[in-house]
Amino acid sequence: MNRAAEQDAVTPGTAGGLGARVVVRRGGFALDAALDVPAGEVVALMGPSGAGKSTLLGVLAGLTQFDEGSVVLRGRELDVDPRRRTPPSARGIVLLGQDPRLFPHLTAVENVAFGLRVRGAAKAAAAAGAAEWLRRVGLDHHGGRRPAQLSGGQQQRVALARALATAPAAILLDEPLTSLDTETAGDVRALLHRQLAQTRTTAIVATHDAVDAVALATRLVVLEDGRVTQSGPVRDVLASPATRFAAAVAGLNRVVGRVDAARWRAGGLALAASPPHAAGEAAAVFRPGDVRILDRPPGGPGEWEARVVRLEQTPAGVRVRTSDPDVAVDLPASRAAGLEPGTTLALAVDPADVRFLAV
Missing domain, CATH: 3.40.50.300 (P-loop containing nucleotide triphosphate hydrolases)
Incomplete structure (x- = not known):
């Protein structure tokens, strides 16, 4: 509404x-x-x-x-x-x-x-x-x-x-x-x-x-x-958070992108829009804990390259904020060792862990 x-x-x-x-x-x-x-x-x-x-x-x-x-x-x-x-x-x-x-x-x-x-x-x-x-x-x-x-x-x-x-x-x-x-x-x-x-x-x-x-x-x-x-x-x-702030409260990523030919894209992240969404804007919603760091260059579905913007402490470890698109990644403290603003990461999220909401 x-x-x-x-x-x-x-x-x-x-x-x-x-x-x-x-x-x-x-x-x-x-x-x-x-x-x-x-x-x-x-x-x-x-x-x-x-x-x-x-x-x-x-x-x-x-x-x-x-x-x-x-x-x-x-x-x-x-x-x-x-x-x-x-x-x-x-x-x-x-x-x-x-x-x-x-x-x-x-x-x-x-x-x-x-x-x-x-x-x-x-x-x-x-x-x-x-x-x-x-x-x-x-x-x-x-x-x-x-x-x-x-x-x-x-x-x-x-x-x-x-x-x-x-x-x-x-x-x-x-x-x-x-x-x-x-x-x-x-x-x-x-x-x-x-x-x-x-x-x-x-x-x-x-x-x-x-x-x-x-x-x-x-x-x-x-x-x-x-x-x-x-x-x-x-x-x-x-x-189903309607804004980025509400998503943050819920502990979720909410990334707004565009759907074209049943494919959703925001920055370097591209996913099949399932269930199919009409062309236009849609928000991808997924948990920071569902994002993982790859030890190889990205190339498969739900894989992309991102730059670290900042690191934040969480009760369970470290939350890594990345750009293009703005995505939070939750990691154990040991896995975040060596990361700093400006570091380039290869990231991945399983398309099955992503929901799409109308904007």
């Missing part, structure tokens, strides 16, 4: 959820995006740095001005236009980012109780509710500690408890796990999944990590240069 058709198809606030269509212009950057999150669902929002993810969440939270559009939550118009906006404190939306933003002079239980008190709960009820939420996030024995006495993961758990204790209509998570180490992030991610599922809280999770999308969300929205470039179930988007 193209961007215009996709945005026209959006019905803000479907099924009592969160819907928006907003335009933000800031100098040379423009955000023009539509979102629809059905009630109780979790949507992952992914895009490269500078794509507009935080700007969009800021608009939804009422913290960022916009130039055109509207925001609807549970059938209630929060923002009819840029001049008629609901204040952040009255929106029923909580924004949680990388910084837990806990009050340093309050204990964990007092931090959680603060949100309940602001919403009118009596002191005793707020304290009891806060203690219960600390128990739910695994910190029932840490209520008397101040933020400085808690680890980063524990602080983020307190912030999550404070956010969910007030039963928000929607929660916006702006890369909440980025500052945590891998193990702690995994624990907090599991906690997030459990609590969002139990509370049926409508949520948007802005992230750079595909694991967050897979573990937390039912749908994935890809935002690039201020535009929604792809949207759909997480599995579908990752299986």
